[in-house]
Each structure stands twice: as C-alpha cells, then as structure tokens.
Amino acid sequence: MPPPLQAEDVFLSKLRNVWEADTFVKLTLSDPVPSEGAGVVRKIKARPVELKEGRKVSVVECFQTREVTKNYPVQEAVRVLAEAFAKGFLRAHLFATTGDFQFRRDSSGKVSVRSARPSFTQAPDFSHDKRNVAQDALARAPFLQHLGVTNVDGLPRPGMAGKLRQVQRFVEILGHLLEDVGWDPSRSVRVADMGAGKGYLTFALAHAFRERGWKTEVIGVELRSELVENANMAALDLGFSEVQFVAGSIGQWQPPGALDILVALHACNTATDEALFLGLQSGAELLVTSPCCHQEIRPQMRLGAPLLPIAGHGILEERQAEIITDALRAHLLEIKGYHARVFEFVEPEHSGKNLMLAGVRRKSGGRSVEVLREEMGAIWKAFGLQKQCLTGLLGEEPR
Ligand SMILES: C[S@@+](CC[C@H](N)C(=O)[O-])C[C@H]1O[C@@H](n2cnc3c(N)ncnc32)[C@H](O)[C@@H]1O
Numbered sequence: 001m002p003p004p005l006q007a008e009d010v011f012l013s014k015l016r017n018v019w020e021a022d023t024f025v026k027l028t029l030s031d032p033v034p035s036e037g038a039g040v041v042r043k044i045k046a047r048p049v050e051l052k053e054g055r056k057v058s059v060v061e062c063f064q065t066r067e068v069t070k071n072y073p074v075q076e077a078v079r080v081l082a083e084a085f086a087k088g089f090l091r092a093h094l095f096a097t098t099g100d101f102q103f104r105r106d107s108s109g110k111v112s113v114r115s116a117r118p119s120f121t122q123a124p125d126f127s128h129d130k131r132n133v134a135q136d137a138l139a140r141a142p143f144l145q146h147l148g149v150t151n152v153d154g155l156p157r158p159g160m161a162g163k164l165r166q167v168q169r170f171v172e173i174l175g176h177l178l179e180d181v182g183w184d185p186s187r188s189v190r191v192a193d194m195g196a197g198k199g200y201l202t203f204a205l206a207h208a209f210r211e212r213g214w215k216t217e218v219i220g221v222e223l224r225s226e227l228v229e230n231a232n233m234a235a236l237d238l239g240f241s242e243v244q245f246v247a248g249s250i251g252q253w254q255p256p257g258a259l260d261i262l263v264a265l266h267a268c269n270t271a272t273d274e275a276l277f278l279g280l281q282s283g284a285e286l287l288v289t290s291p292c293c294h295q296e297i298r299p300q301m302r303l304g305a306p307l308l309p310i311a312g313h314g315i316l317e318e319r320q321a322e323i324i325t326d327a328l329r330a331h332l333l334e335i336k337g338y339h340a341r342v343f344e345f346v347e348p349e350h351s352g353k354n355l356m357l358a359g360v361r362r363k364s365g366g367r368s369v370e371v372l373r374e375e376m377g378a379i380w381k382a383f384g385l386q387k388q389c390l391t392g393l394l395g396e397e398p399r
Helices: 007-020 074-088 125-139 142-146 161-181 200-212 225-238 271-281 314-335 369-382 389-393
Strands: 024-032 043-051 054-062 067-072 089-096 099-105 111-116 188-194 215-222 243-247 261-268 286-292 338-344 355-361
Touching: 007 024, 007 074, 007 089, 007 099, 007 111, 007 338, 024 074, 043 074, 054 074, 067 074, 074 089, 074 099, 074 161, 125 161, 142 200, 142 225, 161 200, 161 286, 161 355, 188 200, 188 271, 200 215, 200 225, 200 243, 200 261, 215 225, 225 243, 261 271, 271 286, 271 314, 271 355, 271 389, 286 314, 314 338, 314 355, 314 369, 314 389
Parallel strands: 188 215, 188 261, 215 243, 261 286
Antiparallel strands: 024 043, 024 089, 043 054, 054 067, 089 099, 099 111, 286 355, 338 355
C-alpha cells in the first residue's frame, strides 16, 4: 500500500493545478495552531497580483493588530503556502474559477477536501487586461498572418479562431513552464516540434523565444513532405533562420544533439508516445504534448465491476481509454524523474483535443518509483492491458 498523502502534498498539488490552469482567485489559511500567543499569525490571505516585474502572489500575514504583506514569485508562494498550511493552520479555503476547495487538516496531518461550486467564475480582471494585450500582439505577429491564421488586424480568418486560441494558450503556457524550468536566458535552447504539420506551433515557439531574446534552434519534424516544403518556404519568407523543418517519422528521427524542449501537439495516437520517448532519450528538460486519437488501449480494455456500466457506451469507453492512456504516460514521466502535469489547455469550445500533458524534469524529489510502478501495475491488471507504446519503449511493462 502506498503511504497516505500528507497535508502538504494534497494541498500543494491542488494549489499547483489551480495555478497552472490559470484559475486561481484567492486563498485563505485559518484556524492556526497554536491559536493563541503574541506572535501568532491568525490568518494568511493570498491573491495574485500583476506587478511591473511580472506576476506575483501577494501573501498577507494577519497578526492580532497588524498585517505583513510580501510578494512572492509563484513557485515560491506555492511552496510557502503549502508549508504554512502543513505546519501552522488547520483550514485552507482555496477559491478558483473552477470551484471552491475547503481543506481540513487533523492533528495527525491527515487532510480532507470538500469542493463546492465556484464563488468566482472570473479570474481577477488585471490578468485579463495584461493577457489580452499580449494575446492581441501575438495575433498580429507576421507569422500568423503569413500562415493564414489571422488578418492584418489580428483577427482570426474564417475557420481559424480555434487555431488562434491554441497558439495563444500554447505561448502563454510555455511562458509558465519556462518559469518553472528557470533557465539562464543567456544559454541557447534546442527545441523539436514533432508532428509539426503546417508549423503553426513551431513558428509560435520561435516567436516566443525571440520575444525573450533567447538564442534558439527550432526543428519541426513532419511526416508529410509537402507540408515540410511549404513550412521551410515560410521560414525563409519570414526570416526565421533559426527554424528548420525536416521530413521524417517521429519514431525514426534522430536529433542533431541533445534536446532541451520536446513538443508534440496532436501527434496522432502512439506518435505521442514515440515523441515522449525521444524527449526522454535526448535529455529534454521540458516535454509539452497534447495527446490525441488514442487508439491503442481501447481494443484491449476489459471493463469489469464496478466499471461495467461504462461498457457498451462508445463515447464513455473512448474517454475511459484516453484517461488510462494519459494517466499511464504521466506516471511513466514521473518514473523517469519528471514532474508530470495534466490539464486542459484550451477551452472545450475551441477544440475537443484540449488536454495537455507536460513534464518538467525534477532537480530532486518526486514520488517513490516502486510505488509508481505498483500503481501502474494495478491499472494494467484492472483493465487487462497487454501493451502500451511508451511503457514498452521504456521497458516498464508491469511484471
Ligand atoms: C493534427 S496535426 C497537428 C499539427 C501541429 N502539431 C499542430 O498542432 O498544429 C498532426 C500532424 O502530425 C503528423 N504526424 C502524424 N504522425 C507522425 C509521425 N509518426 N511522424 C511525423 N509526423 C507525424 C501528421 O502528418 C500531421 O501533420
């Protein structure tokens, strides 16, 4: 049996998810232990703030007669708040645009969580303002006009609103992930975009790095040679000398050296597994994928009690197979030393293919590999699985 999760883990993971999904509104820690005493912090309040130097979290410690405010970088705030909850408070109330979450910790460190409908369905306005400015600027970027996504006014061309939204969210999420990786901006970065298609995201990557002033080499790998030819012409026309497209299959392609970032958005079926494998093999610190067309697990999947009601409903079986596939992929990333994150990256109305699976290589820590393998084995057994592409490539089939 894996050990029960501790207060810090349960809370930390929820807080991170809420932050990564950009749904964080505010947080309160209350019911302090000890509850009395001169220097006791009676409550902590946290909310996001937009400062000149970027997004921070304002953390207010409320003493009996005064308040002390500190602004933390996001990652540090998440850590500080999780630690404060685990050590000094029995209740936490987290407000997100997706729901309200009430955590209670007992004296043994066990945590219960209750969720309720969101009290706030809108994130604080300031972030909208700033994000809108950045997104408008991106929509006007020459590469999006050249690729036929937007017109000169930065408005989506007919049928391209979903693609524009994907590109905008991708660039925004990439920014958050780069913050997590914490690279020195003076280094150069090699990025591979697997299953690059027409290169929308490949150019978006190059654009995002240019905006930061980073030196990059961006390689788009695509099966269809006509798309590769067109995309290379676009790179030439747009003056993106750091971008190159190559014709090839994800499973066969050899990168010219170690990769720093591996991207694969909507690479079909097991092409996502092959891309993740390549990223792991080539030492990429950041893996960004959006899996789609999950076809491998469904024909193998056996649905026994208590999941029998799923059987016979095509869409439910399909979603169940997707969930199992991506959960296994996330666990494999954790086993290989990455912090795996699964979240929706665009709103469902823009694309049904809206799940993102990202991995950031850990510098230290992580869950026990034995426990992760045990948990994988349990899924494998429960659903009668025979094979899963990434599991096989990594030689991680449960014994
Ligand atoms: C749905 S498109 C996504 C394109 C792009 N990533 C995007 O999100 O705009 C998938 C692309 O992956 C390519 N593809 C699929 N399997 C591949 C493989 N094994 N190797 C290389 N490219 C592949 C397809 O030809 C197609 O252009």
